[in-house]
Amino acid sequence: MKKKPATIKEIARKLRISPSTVSRALNDHPSIGLVTTMRVKKMAEELNYEPNQTAIFFKQRKTFTIGVILPSLSEPFFSSAISEIEDVAKDHNYMVLMGQSHDDADRELQILQTFKKHRVDGILISLGKNTEDLSFIELLEESEIPVVFFDCVPNIDQVNKVYSDLSSGMKEAIEAFASIGHRRIALINGPENLLATQERETAYKAALTENNLEYNDKYIVHTDLTEQGNIEATEKLLALPERPSAVISFNDFVTLDVMKYARQKGLVQKKDVYFISYANYPLWKYMENPPMGSIEQYPDKQARKAAEILFENLEAKDPIEPKTVVFESKLVLK
Amino acid sequence: MKKKPATIKEIARKLRISPSTVSRALNDHPSIGLVTTMRVKKMAEELNYEPNQTAIFFKQRKTFTIGVILPSLSEPFFSSAISEIEDVAKDHNYMVLMGQSHDDADRELQILQTFKKHRVDGILISLGKNTEDLSFIELLEESEIPVVFFDCVPNIDQVNKVYSDLSSGMKEAIEAFASIGHRRIALINGPENLLATQERETAYKAALTENNLEYNDKYIVHTDLTEQGNIEATEKLLALPERPSAVISFNDFVTLDVMKYARQKGLVQKKDVYFISYANYPLWKYMENPPMGSIEQYPDKQARKAAEILFENLEAKDPIEPKTVVFESKLVLK
DNA sequence: TTGTAAGCGTTATCAT
DNA sequence: ATGATAACGCTTACAA
16 A cells, blocks of 8 residues: 655645745745645645655755765775765755776776766765876766765866875985984885876885985885785885885885784884884774874865865866865874 | 766657556566567667666665665774675675774764665664764664664664673683683673673673672772873783783773783783683684684674674665674683 | 657746 | 646547
């Protein structure tokens, strides 16, 4: 026994007035008499009337929904980002459609297409680590859906993007190490094809130079970010004749593996070796022996800004020039 | 210069055929000739036609969207839950609207209403810790939106629910402690008003009895789950004349604080005191000195099952009897 | 095999 | 102050 939700027509029929009057009354249109308005509202109440938003979405060509694509919510970085996004969306009376790419470019594209099908009003996206084909951006431009990239952003102009400048934190990290006497500072970097990897490398070299430290390519190793890869990278460093005394790694997860492995090899942290990494893991405070510091990238600030830019676009009458916002990363000592 | 998306009408006009033929051709309706079908598809391609889903949603009274409400994505438990849900949804060609209650009953209700407004086809919800007013359930029943509760479920019949039986894990934990000689086993429980707290307490007492251990109410303390609360609870236990040698806590986050505090007080883990807690933190493997074990509740299994039940309901012709599925919690030693 | 027309629920325009 | 009508884009009886 399905009882369909009440409609404006029904209210109109019961009240023997026209649907348009009902519509206006419900929207407190000034031209409708107080009495009528009251009668309509009362009847709406009685019938448990709820406007059919799908009809409204359809008519208004707007869904009050934004789509968010990010690699994985299991990374604290992104779960904290999406929380901010949800809050901003809520303030604008929008809902959030969510999709995880799991760093899979195909899946990313598929989510994007589904978002488009669902006619989201705007899109926030943090690209997956393997996304290389950026042609979808043109597609989005054609369909005039505003897009803001954050965190992992495409290396092109004329798009909205919010990201973190990795070099400021790298500089602080190397300064911090240098100031307590380290001269052999290694970098455990990520997969070589990643922009994020290249940025770290550039920043690393620049910061060494600024601190009058010699660059030695033996001190840069790479990991594919798996546990196995992290361990292999560590082994390479440990095998060096002049072992590094300080290590900066791609992210906290890498450092966790590296620290564990180094511990097994009998190395004592903050004595034999010091660690700093790009932050994506907020629970160091519980560790008995945390690394020396983390380079923070402030996912919440990035995400909020990205969402705000998106809503500026959504609420603007005329197209807005693409914006780029960069937040400095910052070393935070533990 | 806005170019509106192409519509079926446009294709029809250009091809000088009727919109219905176009519609049928696009949907591979068997009655339409192959030639026509081809011509239509070609033209659709040329015009970059994309069906306006909002119109389809409206007409079909379906949005192919499910809403998921959960307390907070920052808890690994829930981020892993929502990943499963997203995967199941994807298999059914559904999208996921996401809302975090942050354990705030008002916000929970508000999200629920927005979901209803957006006409989601179904809802998955893990109740917040403070939700006491369950009257919204009737509202949902009236609007005939299928709902499946998971993890934190209401204590009523005639609803779909999937949750974890806390007592099996508690039993295993106490057995594990008893088998290595512990006789003074404490419970650091959560806020007293929570169902989850009451369940733990009941299970704790039952398990003690089963293992011929004496129950002493001094060994149950409560925390409000803040760091401060966790520490105070620990202090109470440490102040006891006969200090417990083993501690089961409400969840891993509590244990993290407790372990840290105990360490500061000079207690050595797995010598002076042993820990087990309900799992919500998957990164113990990186710890130098993890607790003895965690009681797993398998968020992924719960969430998947809940989603599957939801889709059964969504795809069923006739109403389905409410289902209850219980997974046993399990002690996993580290 | 294809076309015609009605309808989904709402709102905006134009009349009265 | 209120009503009639059309329109949003699509699907689907029913007709031809």
